[in-house]
Amino acid sequence: MNSxxxxxxxxxxxxxxxxxxxxxxITLLGLGAFGFLRWALTQxxxxxxRVNSTLFxxxxxxxxxxxxxxxxxxxxxxxxxxxxxxLRAHPRPDRTGVRWPRxxxxxxxxxxxxxxxxxxxxxLTLAIQSRWWGLLxxxxxxxxxxxxxxxxxxxxxxxxxxxxxPVIYLVGMVLISGGLGLVTVSPSEWGGLMLTLLASSFAxxxxxxxxxxxxxxxxxxxxxxxxxxxLYIEFIRGAPxxxxxFLGQNILGFLLxxxxxxxxxWRAAWVLTFFAAAYLxxxxxxxxxxxxxxxxxxxxxxxxxxxxALQHVVLPQALxxxxxxxxxxxxxxxQDTTLLSxxxxxxxxxxxxxxxxxxxxxxxxxxxxxTLALLFWGCCAALxxxxxxxxxxxxxxxxxxxx
Amino acid sequence: MAPxxxxxxxxxxxxxxxxxxxxxxxxxxxxxxxxxxxxxxGLLVLLLIAFLLGNLIRNLxxxxxxxxxxxxxxxxxFDISESVIPFNAQLPxxxxxxxxxxxxxxxxxxxxxxxxxLGTLVGMASFSHxxxxxxLARVYVEVVRNIPLLLQLVFxxxxxxxxxxxxxxxxxxPGVVLAKSGLYVAGLGEGLRWMGPTLVNGVWQAPxxxxxxxxALLTGLIVYSGAFIAEVVRGGIxxxxxxxxxxxxxxxxxxxxxxxxxxxxxxxxxxxPGLNTQYISLAKNSSLAVxxxxxDLYSVAETTLNQTGRAVEVILVLLAAYLTLDLLISALMxxxxxLVQIRER
Numbered sequence: 001m002n003s004x005x006x007x008x009x010x011x012x013x014x015x016x017x018x019x020x021x022x023x024x025x026i027t028l029l030g031l032g033a034f035g036f037l038r039w040a041l042t043q044x045x046x047x048x049x050r051v052n053s054t055l056f057x058x059x060x061x062x063x064x065x066x067x068x069x070x071x072x073x074x075x076x077x078x079x080x081x082x083x084x085x086x087l088r089a090h091p092r093p094d095r096t097g098v099r100w101p102r103x104x105x106x107x108x109x110x111x112x113x114x115x116x117x118x119x120x121x122x123x124l125t126l127a128i129q130s131r132w133w134g135l136l137x138x139x140x141x142x143x144x145x146x147x148x149x150x151x152x153x154x155x156x157x158x159x160x161x162x163x164x165x166p167v168i169y170l171v172g173m174v175l176i177s178g179g180l181g182l183v184t185v186s187p188s189e190w191g192g193l194m195l196t197l198l199a200s201s202f203a204x205x206x207x208x209x210x211x212x213x214x215x216x217x218x219x220x221x222x223x224x225x226x227x228x229x230x231l232y233i234e235f236i237r238g239a240p241x242x243x244x245x246f247l248g249q250n251i252l253g254f255l256l257x258x259x260x261x262x263x264x265x266w267r268a269a270w271v272l273t274f275f276a277a278a279y280l281x282x283x284x285x286x287x288x289x290x291x292x293x294x295x296x297x298x299x300x301x302x303x304x305x306x307x308x309a310l311q312h313v314v315l316p317q318a319l320x321x322x323x324x325x326x327x328x329x330x331x332x333x334x335q336d337t338t339l340l341s342x343x344x345x346x347x348x349x350x351x352x353x354x355x356x357x358x359x360x361x362x363x364x365x366x367x368x369x370x371t372l373a374l375l376f377w378g379c380c381a382a383l384x385x386x387x388x389x390x391x392x393x394x395x396x397x398x399x400x401x402x403x
Numbered sequence: 404m405a406p407x408x409x410x411x412x413x414x415x416x417x418x419x420x421x422x423x424x425x426x427x428x429x430x431x432x433x434x435x436x437x438x439x440x441x442x443x444x445g446l447l448v449l450l451l452i453a454f455l456l457g458n459l460i461r462n463l464x465x466x467x468x469x470x471x472x473x474x475x476x477x478x479x480x481f482d483i484s485e486s487v488i489p490f491n492a493q494l495p496x497x498x499x500x501x502x503x504x505x506x507x508x509x510x511x512x513x514x515x516x517x518x519x520x521l522g523t524l525v526g527m528a529s530f531s532h533x534x535x536x537x538x539l540a541r542v543y544v545e546v547v548r549n550i551p552l553l554l555q556l557v558f559x560x561x562x563x564x565x566x567x568x569x570x571x572x573x574x575x576x577p578g579v580v581l582a583k584s585g586l587y588v589a590g591l592g593e594g595l596r597w598m599g600p601t602l603v604n605g606v607w608q609a610p611x612x613x614x615x616x617x618x619a620l621l622t623g624l625i626v627y628s629g630a631f632i633a634e635v636v637r638g639g640i641x642x643x644x645x646x647x648x649x650x651x652x653x654x655x656x657x658x659x660x661x662x663x664x665x666x667x668x669x670x671x672x673x674x675x676p677g678l679n680t681q682y683i684s685l686a687k688n689s690s691l692a693v694x695x696x697x698x699d700l701y702s703v704a705e706t707t708l709n710q711t712g713r714a715v716e717v718i719l720v721l722l723a724a725y726l727t728l729d730l731l732i733s734a735l736m737x738x739x740x741x742l743v744q745i746r747e748r
Contacts, residue, residue: 011533011534011535012533012534012535014532014533015532018532018533021533021535021536022533022535022536025533025535025536025539026535029539221437222437222440222441223441224441224444224445225440225441225444228444228445228448235726238722238725238726238729238730239687239721239722239725239726240687240688240690240701240725241687242690242691242693242701243690243701243718243721243722243725246701246705246708246718246721247718250708250714250718251459251714251715251718253462254458254459254462254463254466254714254715255455255458255459255462256455256458257458331549335550335551335552336551338551338553338554339553339691341553342553342691342693342694349551349553349554349557365557365558365561365562366558366562369554369557369558369561369562370558372554373550373554373555373558376549376550376551376554377546377549377550380548380549380550381545381549384549
């Protein structure tokens, strides 16, 4: 205790000037916190979030079809739990496997807190609250099962297990949009958090291969490919995203033969994809630049063809170096989806605007925007944390640790 | 010990020179393949472009909107609430676009200066001896970078600036008044007399009035870009060897003097290229002004498109303007970069 006090003193009150600065900062922080709490507890009317929680989650998705979204969420939760468990069941060679390390217990605790507190705070009906608890149980169950039995999985089984994700993505697309015997729900009825996540995941998945190809093109020895890639990347990076979205909405219809232009939501998703690809290409290029030339030459002299050398030798190293920059791009892509609200799509921010246009909720901007900020902050911070964990897992020079 | 095999005294009978080099088939010839690949890719791209352009021309002709710039001369018919260059609804479209461009440039210039100041201060604060200040700098960066700029802009506009009081209740500081109707700054008024903000019939008046839209846009841009610039500055300062700090403080320089006279000048060569990227993003991000009702270039272009239907021309103007702005910033920053690089003999 004494040592902690001493540390506090050294950090905050080392010199008179420091002490004065600390006191000023503490006072300001205290005042700010007090003002915020007073507003949040007495003046703010949080009903605007509570009443519209479904709208914020899925937009105007038809109520009688919402079971499909719950099913999709359950699938995603189960797959996440299973993946999490498998990762723990197959620790890196330099780690001893602990089934429930401290971070995992913390994460489960945090998720439990969310699953209990959020539905309660939103005053959801008991039936829906119990779905949240069910999802939490499903997650922990899959995590436990995969952690316990995952080690027995053969290498082929593990490779097949990774395929669960693309399959779920395709199944999810069908569940959301309908078809194959399900009632069609047109993209104009998608909205809220669902549209935000759908647009960003679509763009993240598709911009990756395009971005890698562009980066390879930019570093290629073939002048036509190189200049083509440079032209594309610099053109996209020179224009603000909003002008490109504007272009997608207003000109794509002219560029394609009549009736072939996709729905507005899909146009925006494609624009986001091609936009993100240019930025991702620059991130990948920095990774490619970090791989010594000798790696490619060695691979080629071993008899690997150029594509094989890229696939097995160069790209794995380059992508590992580029990972933090790429995740940074994905995070800003997630944030950029808010721009869809400016072209009239009802993703999270667009939904918020329609909610606030309702006379009943006029002037409740603070409550709504703070909630959205918290949501975005949570998503982006989680992506950042995941990226750092992945970096550590892929780090070839990691020091073997005792845990 | 294993016996050492005797060295082969005779040279290998198979010498490369004697064998006729097998001529590879053309599809494995390294002189041919790259060109074939390029020709195929180039042809595909050309075909795609021809297809798109063909459609574009056909569809535009059908809609009666074939490329033309004559509409630029027609009266715009809409007003721009705040414009540096004089503008009214009778003036032609090109004047409206020019007014929008000037508004964009005004926001970008002020934003650049503000974000650089804030970013540098926060970047310096993350090396402070004071633990609280250091952590606050971290929290600021982590919070701001993980929240979309557009959300921050609408927050500043609707939650902060539009809830300001008006009239007598406005926030009054010496020479400056911040009210819902705008920011009023003292300056030289009529007859070159110094004039502070005054309340006339319940309405504030001052030589310089900035709209709350401009204020919200600037605050949002500065706070957002400031966080990114703070990271750039932090990286730059961290790149200066620790010995420089130690040497300076052993010479008796204070923390601030060390930073200002020794460390920051050396960190500039790392900081300037990073700043370039951030400045360009700031210029592009200024197009989000449309969300807070500030009439920048993009917002004027959007109105123009809605009135004239000239999608292609308007997009071309937008792209050209932003590209030029980016190139201008890049050129300036490259010049600056040249100045701050360490010159070696």
